[in-house]
Amino acid sequence: MMKHPAYGQVYQWSPEDFELGAPLGRGKFGRVYMARERMSGYMFAMKIMFKTELQRGGVQRQVLREIEIQSRLKHPHILRLLTWFHDHNKIYLALEIAAQGELYKHLRNSPGSRFPEPRAAKYTYQVADALNYCHVNNVIHRDLKPENILLTADDNLKLADFGWSAHTLSNKRRTMCGTLDYLPPEMVEGNSYDDSVDQWCLGILTYEFLVGSPPFESNDQEMTYEKIKKLDIRFPEYLSTGSKDLISRLLRKPSTARITLIQVMTHPWVRENMRKYEAMKAMQK
Numbered sequence: 001m002m003k004h005p006a007y008g009q010v011y012q013w014s015p016e017d018f019e020l021g022a023p024l025g026r027g028k029f030g031r032v033y034m035a036r037e038r039m040s041g042y043m044f045a046m047k048i049m050f051k052t053e054l055q056r057g058g059v060q061r062q063v064l065r066e067i068e069i070q071s072r073l074k075h076p077h078i079l080r081l082l083t084w085f086h087d088h089n090k091i092y093l094a095l096e097i098a099a100q101g102e103l104y105k106h107l108r109n110s111p112g113s114r115f116p117e118p119r120a121a122k123y124t125y126q127v128a129d130a131l132n133y134c135h136v137n138n139v140i141h142r143d144l145k146p147e148n149i150l151l152t153a154d155d156n157l158k159l160a161d162f163g164w165s166a167h168t169l170s171n172k173r174r175t176m177c178g179t180l181d182y183l184p185p186e187m188v189e190g191n192s193y194d195d196s197v198d199q200w201c202l203g204i205l206t207y208e209f210l211v212g213s214p215p216f217e218s219n220d221q222e223m224t225y226e227k228i229k230k231l232d233i234r235f236p237e238y239l240s241t242g243s244k245d246l247i248s249r250l251l252r253k254p255s256t257a258r259i260t261l262i263q264v265m266t267h268p269w270v271r272e273n274m275r276k277y278e279a280m281k282a283m284q285k
């Protein structure tokens with residue numbers, strides 16, 4: 001690696017520096033492949049997007065924002081953007097590999113489409129840790145959902161998809177975006193919001209990990225909105241008291257009443273279940 005011309009200096013990468021391998025997945029605008037840097041043999045995931053497709057979809061600004069934000073975030077639970085470059089018709093993103101792909105797929109394939117509490121607690125902790133790092137760096141994710149989280153070969157989460165994220169340095173923002181089921185009440189009502197929208201989304205995510213579907217899901221959009229506004233949430237009987245306590249503290253209508261991400265990481269249900277998860281893993285070895 002140290003012999004590489006890119007080591008320690010600005011280097012203009014080009015497609016010739018890399019070899020593409022098996023496809024890892026496909027999104028609306030990107031195709032993702034296993035890739036190898038020729039000189040060092042370093043393996044990573046290469047996401048390739050066609051400029052014409054981005055233009056047609058009107059998402060150029062979103063992609064640029066994603067690149068700008070993701071390239072400065074360096075955290076164990078945030079997918080690293082190692083470098084990026086472009087040629088006349090494509091944009092290339094060199095990303096770290098998350099070999100087990102979308103968390104969504106794993107959730108759907110679990111018995112009852114839900115995770116046991118120890119596994120859910122471990123993931124909740126890792127997302128809280130990543131979001132806390134984002135907030136400290138003045139970034140709101142705003143689009144948390146199992147489809148935007150990837151899983152590594154050693155079962156750790158990587159937050160991806162910063163296309164809807166925003167800097168928090170300016171005033172509170174009013175843009176309406178994000179997935180319907182995960183929208184916090186202040187966004188449904190078109191009010192201003194701040195980084196505590198991510199705490200709300202983490203509450204929805206933890207619920208979905210444990211129950212298999214988000215709490216306000218319904219057949220029509222209006223009904224979902226109504227449920228969110230009324231905080232009409234039902235907990236299945238099988239949920240533990242601790243998990244219900246955590247979710248209720250995150251899904252608070254007044255954004256200032258939501259517990260902090262640090263409080264999530266130290267919540268007794270999270271701690272106890274993470275310990276159980278580690279113990280289970282140790283026994284499997």
Ligand SMILES: Nc1ncnc2c1ncn2[C@@H]1O[C@H](COP(=O)(O)OP(=O)(O)OP(=O)(O)O)[C@@H](O)[C@H]1O
Nearest residue numbers: 024025026027028029030032045095096097098101
């Ligand atoms: N770093 C990575 N490591 C392993 N697999 C990846 C990686 N990045 C993406 N993938 C796989 O490729 C798929 C497509 O990723 P991509 O980022 O293009 O789309 P997306 O943003 O998830 O989807 P959409 O564009 O439809 O919202 C993902 O669903 C995932 O399965």
